[in-house]
Each structure stands twice: as C-alpha cells, then as structure tokens.
Amino acid sequence: MPERGHRNIPGSLKQPLADFKVGVDNAIFSVDTERNRLLILLVKRQDEPFLGQRSLPGTLVRQGESLEDAAYRILAEKIRVENLYLEQLYTFGGPGRDPREDATSYGVRYLSVSYFALVRFAEAELIYQTTGDVAWYPIEDIPKLAFDHERILQYGYQRLRNKLEYSPIAFEVLPEVFTLNDLYQLYTTVLGENFSDYSNFRSRLLKLGFLCDTGIKVSRGAGRPASLYRFDSKAFAPLKDKPLVFI
Amino acid sequence: MPERGHRNIPGSLKQPLADFKVGVDNAIFSVDTERNRLLILLVKRQDEPFLGQRSLPGTLVRQGESLEDAAYRILAEKIRVENLYLEQLYTFGGPGRDPREDATSYGVRYLSVSYFALVRFAEAELIYQTTGDVAWYPIEDIPKLAFDHERILQYGYQRLRNKLEYSPIAFEVLPEVFTLNDLYQLYTTVLGENFSDYSNFRSRLLKLGFLCDTGIKVSRGAGRPASLYRFDSKAFAPLKDKPLVFI
DNA sequence: GACATTTTGGTAAAAATTACTATAATTAAG
DNA sequence: CTTAATTATAGTAATTTTTACCAAAATGTC
Numbered sequence: 001m002p003e004r005g006h007r008n009i010p011g012s013l014k015q016p017l018a019d020f021k022v023g024v025d026n027a028i029f030s031v032d033t034e035r036n037r038l039l040i041l042l043v044k045r046q047d048e049p050f051l052g053q054r055s056l057p058g059t060l061v062r063q064g065e066s067l068e069d070a071a072y073r074i075l076a077e078k079i080r081v082e083n084l085y086l087e088q089l090y091t092f093g094g095p096g097r098d099p100r101e102d103a104t105s106y107g108v109r110y111l112s113v114s115y116f117a118l119v120r121f122a123e124a125e126l127i128y129q130t131t132g133d134v135a136w137y138p139i140e141d142i143p144k145l146a147f148d149h150e151r152i153l154q155y156g157y158q159r160l161r162n163k164l165e166y167s168p169i170a171f172e173v174l175p176e177v178f179t180l181n182d183l184y185q186l187y188t189t190v191l192g193e194n195f196s197d198y199s200n201f202r203s204r205l206l207k208l209g210f211l212c213d214t215g216i217k218v219s220r221g222a223g224r225p226a227s228l229y230r231f232d233s234k235a236f237a238p239l240k241d242k243p244l245v246f247i
Numbered sequence: 248m249p250e251r252g253h254r255n256i257p258g259s260l261k262q263p264l265a266d267f268k269v270g271v272d273n274a275i276f277s278v279d280t281e282r283n284r285l286l287i288l289l290v291k292r293q294d295e296p297f298l299g300q301r302s303l304p305g306t307l308v309r310q311g312e313s314l315e316d317a318a319y320r321i322l323a324e325k326i327r328v329e330n331l332y333l334e335q336l337y338t339f340g341g342p343g344r345d346p347r348e349d350a351t352s353y354g355v356r357y358l359s360v361s362y363f364a365l366v367r368f369a370e371a372e373l374i375y376q377t378t379g380d381v382a383w384y385p386i387e388d389i390p391k392l393a394f395d396h397e398r399i400l401q402y403g404y405q406r407l408r409n410k411l412e413y414s415p416i417a418f419e420v421l422p423e424v425f426t427l428n429d430l431y432q433l434y435t436t437v438l439g440e441n442f443s444d445y446s447n448f449r450s451r452l453l454k455l456g457f458l459c460d461t462g463i464k465v466s467r468g469a470g471r472p473a474s475l476y477r478f479d480s481k482a483f484a485p486l487k488d489k490p491l492v493f494i
Numbered sequence: 495g496a497c498a499t500t501t502t503g504g505t506a507a508a509a510a511t512t513a514c515t516a517t518a519a520t521t522a523a524g
Numbered sequence: 525c526t527t528a529a530t531t532a533t534a535g536t537a538a539t540t541t542t543t544a545c546c547a548a549a550a551t552g553t554c
Contacts, residue, residue, distance in 0.1 A: 015309045016309065017309055018311070019268070020308075020358070021267065022269075022340065022358060061340075062264055063262070063264065063354055064265070067358075088338065093308075094315075095313060109269075165490060179532090180533090181531085181532080197513070198532095199514085203534085204510095204511090219519095221530080221531085222520070222522065223521070223531025223532065224518060224519040225519070226533090227532085243494065244490055244491055427502095446501095446503090449501090450503080451541095466552080467500090469551065470550080471499080471501040471502075471549060472501075474501085
C-alpha cells in the first residue's frame with residue numbers, strides 16, 4: 001500500500017500513487033445482411049469475477065505488450081477473420097469499477113481501455129472452447145453484462161452511429177461486394193428509418209464516385225436483379241476529410 | 248505461446264501481466280482573441296525524467312482518485328479558472344513510452360490517459376511556482392516536448408478542429424460576450440482562412456437562433472461598432488445532435 | 495468634410511436536397 | 525403463357541440551401 005522514498009514521482013510522499021492492472025475490452029460489431037441485424041460479440045466469462053456472466057471479450061495487458069496488441073490478441077482468440085477494423089474507444093478507470101480491487105488487499109486498481117472493432121459477418125469464424133462460449137447478440141437483445149461493459153457497449157454503439165455519417169466504415173462490415181440496397185439497409189438498421197429516402201441515398205452515393213459497379217447481378221427473390229458494387233478506397237481518398245459524406 | 252493450466256487470470260502463468268502506473272496529461276487550449284492566437288499550456292518539468300524540458304501538465308493517478316479527478320487536480324495546480332471544458336482524449340500505453348520503465352528493474356509500465364481542455368484566456372490565471380514555470384505557447388511555436396507529448400498535442404489539436412465543426416466548444420474559449428467577428432476570427436485561426444465567407448458565416452449562425460444580441464456595442468479602432476453576443480445554450484439544445492452546425 | 499474601415503442587411507445566381515414519377519427486369523400467381 | 529407484384533434504376537421538377545457578391549450604416553482618421 002504505502003508508496004514512498006523516491007525522488008522522481010511528484011506527490012508521492014503524502015498521497016500514495018495507485019497501482020494498476022490494465023485491461024483491454026473490445027466492442028466488436030458486425031451486421032448480418034441477410035437478416036438485417038446489428039450484432040455484437042459477447043463471451044461467457046470462464047473466470048471470477050462474474051463467472052458465467054456475459055461480457056465483452058477482454059484481457060489483461062501482458063508485459064511488453066502494447067494496448068493494441070492486447071486488443072488484437074483477445075480478438076484473435078475468439079474469432080478468425082481476414083479483415084478487421086480496430087480503433088481505440090475510451091478508457092474507463094474510476095476506482096471501484098472492478099470487484100477484484102476489493103478482493104486483494106493490495107489496493108490494485110483495474111483500468112479498462114476499450115476498443116471498437118468491425119468485422120464482416122460472413123468472414124468471421126467464431127472460435128469455441130465450449131458451446132455458447134462466444135456468440136453474436138443482436139443489439140436489441142443484450143443480456144446483463146459483467147463489469148461496466150454495458151456502458152462500454154453503449155459508447156461503442158454511439159461511435160458506430162457517428163462514424164457511419166462521415167467515414168466509410170460501412171464497408172468494413174458489409175461483404176466485399178454488396179448491393180446498394182444492402183448498404184441502405186445497413187444505414188437504416190443502425191441509424192433508423194428516416195435518415196434518407198432510398199432513391200436519393202442511391203444517387204448521392206453513386207455521384208460521389210467511390211462505388212464501382214462490378215457488372216455482376218444478383219437476384220434475391222422477386223424483383224429486378226441488383227448490381228453488386230465494390231468500395232474503391234482510392235477513389236474515396238480525396239473525400240477523406242470532407243465532412244458528412246454519407247448523410 | 249501455448250496458453251493453459253490456470254483458473255483465474257488468463258495467461259498469467261506463462262505470460263506475466265504488466266504492472267502500470269497511470270498518468271494523466273492535459274492538452275489545455277485557449278485563444279487570445281486580442282492577438283488572434285491559439286494557445287496551449289505548457290509547464291517546465293521539475294522532476295526527472297526530462298527535467299527542465301517542456302511538457303503538457305500531467306500527474307500520476309493517486310489511490311482512490313478517478314482519472315477525471317486527476318485531470319482536474321493537475322489543472323487546478325497550474326491555473327485558476329471559473330469555467331472549464333474537459334473531455335477525455337486518448338490513451339497512450341505502449342511499452343517504452345516512458346524512460347522510467349527502464350530505470351526501475353520492476354518492469355513497471357507508464358500509461359498516459361490524455362485529456363482535452365478548453366479555458367477562457369482572460370479568466371485563466373496562471374499559478375507560478377517559479378517564473379516561466381507555466382506558460383501559454385502559440386500553437387505555431389511549440390518547443391520540443393518531453394515524453395510523447397507532441398503526439399498528444401497533435402491529437403488534441405485535431406480534436407479541437409473537428410469539434411469546432413459540429414459542437415459549440417467555441418463558446419468555451421471565447422469570453423462570455425463576444426462580437427461575431429471574434430467568433431469568425433476564432434474559426435479562421437483554427438480552421439484556416441478558406442472555410443467560409445464572413446458575411447455568410449454571420450447570417451448562417453444568426454439564423455440558427457442560439458446567439459442573443461446583448462444590445463451592447465463595442466468599438467475597436469475604426470469602423471462601425473459591433474454588437475456583443477452571448478451564447479444561449481438552451482436555444483442550442485435542439486441542435487445538439489444535428490451534424491455540422493457551424494460550417 | 496472626405497475617406498478608409500468595419501458592421502450589418504441583403505440579393506441574385508448556382509448548387510444541392512427533396513419528394514416524387516416512370517421505366518426496366520425479374521419472380522410469383524393464375 | 526399472361527398478368528400481377530416486386531424490386532432496381534433513372535430521372536425530374538419544386539424547393540431549399542449555399543455561394544458570391546453588393547450596398548448602406550456607423551464609426552475613426554486625416
């Protein structure tokens with residue numbers, strides 16, 4: 001507990017510094033384009049505290065490991081995936097956010113650096129230890145989560161909605177090729193029905209010029225077959241810091 | 248690489264966890280409306296490492312103290328201010344970012360949670376221990392900084408530019424009452440000359456209805472006197488999640 | 495008093511958004 | 525096989541917003 005007798009750390013004599021373990025928790029989102037559902041990856045905890053309860057996949061940071069490395073490691077333990085979008089979300093570090101703080105008498109604090117990730121549903125292969133270990137949950141149907149992970153999840157959901165408006169993250173969750181309707185459905189399921197009319201959404205995005213028509217047509221049930229498009233990141237580059245490209 | 252044989256802390260047997268000290272570093276911005284300069288608060292370090300070099304004001308988190316509390320504490324040590332805008336910026340935590348990690352044989356890591364702050368230049372009173380201890384630096388003229396603080400500063404500067412476009416943070420750095428020209432100058436100094444024509448900027452913002460004319464006129468040198476305006480946060484509330492209000 | 499300077503209010507042209515219509519290409523039903 | 529229903533795509537006219545200016549008002553300066 002007591003922390004003293006050194007030169008370097010200011011304020012250390014009267015006010016002891018906290019010692020931390022640092023965890024990384026991932027809010028991993030995906031979209032099932034077939035069923036039009038926004039999904040979040042949850043695991044069932046194998047350890048105390050909160051044994052058996054659902055949580056975001058997380059891990060504690062190891063010696064010599066960067067935060068991002070830890071985020072990639074825990075993700076790779078739960079899911080096999082080709083492409084992956086990952087960015088830091090927020091850091092939660094108040095005292096008392098982890099029951100292990102009370103359990104040990106050392107007064108170690110547990111801080112969580114959360115990451116926001118997007119994967120393609122069809123590409124992502126879940127890695128089970130036991131069945132039901134890892135699973136996708138639709139965003140409207142999330143069970144009670146361990147720790148403060150509900151808050152992290154909400155934070156990630158908000159980030160997703162914000163970024164859809166000005167950044168091309170939609171193409172990180174959509175399949176490599178997709179119809180314009182797939183794209184539109186993604187936006188409506190995440191952002192709500194009333195953000196734009198389908199026809200206008202189409203022409204706006206096509207005019208921007210970063211969607212290439214592959215020429216391939218797909219027929220899904222009744223109606224005229226739709227063209228499959230591909231996102232051209234080179235053509236998007238000049239729009240990178242333009243605000244509100246997608247809305 | 249193989250991962251096995253333990254119950255509580257995953258990976259702890261073969262792969263020891265890192266122990267952390269957590270620091271908080273503040274990127275505190277202000278604007279001198281008289282001289283039209285964007286300013287950042289720097290301190291001269293009183294301790295090793297980097298003794299005597301400039302850095303962002305920072306501190307290590309104490310026992311029982313939240314991250315935000317630590318951010319407020321270090322800010323209050325350097326500056327006396329009425330109003331303050333503060334939000335979390337980013338967390339830097341890679342191994343090797345702090346020389347103290349090598350100095351101790353314990354392998355303690357130093358993680359930095361950075362905060363982004365805005366204060367009003369005229370309200371903010373610097374607190375000196377020795378002269379030149381704490382000082383405002385114009386953003387175009389930043390000396391070499393300790394640690395990875397240049398990166399944190401750049402990150403904060405980017406956040407400032409982004410938020411100016413869709414959030415009313417301008418009114419956190421401007422004085423309580425200000426002319427429309429003050430507001431315009433702030434935007435041009437931060438965002439560059441060519442973001443909008445003055446006349447159009449004026450009419451757009453006035454039409455939005457959250458700037459109230461106080462009726463008071465000020466004359467600054469030649470030219471017709473300008474009205475002093477005040478930001479009405481209640482009138483702004485409905486625009487809170489509308490994108491791109493200010494550009 | 496003439497003139498430069500700055501604020502303020504405005505307007506016409508251009509551009510973008512919106513609401514809507516029409517047509518094409520397919521499946522499903524009878 | 526014909527017709528209807530369905531979905532994709534193209535386009536258009538009305539509306540709104542943005543843009544590039546212009547002119548008048550109110551001050552300081554020479």
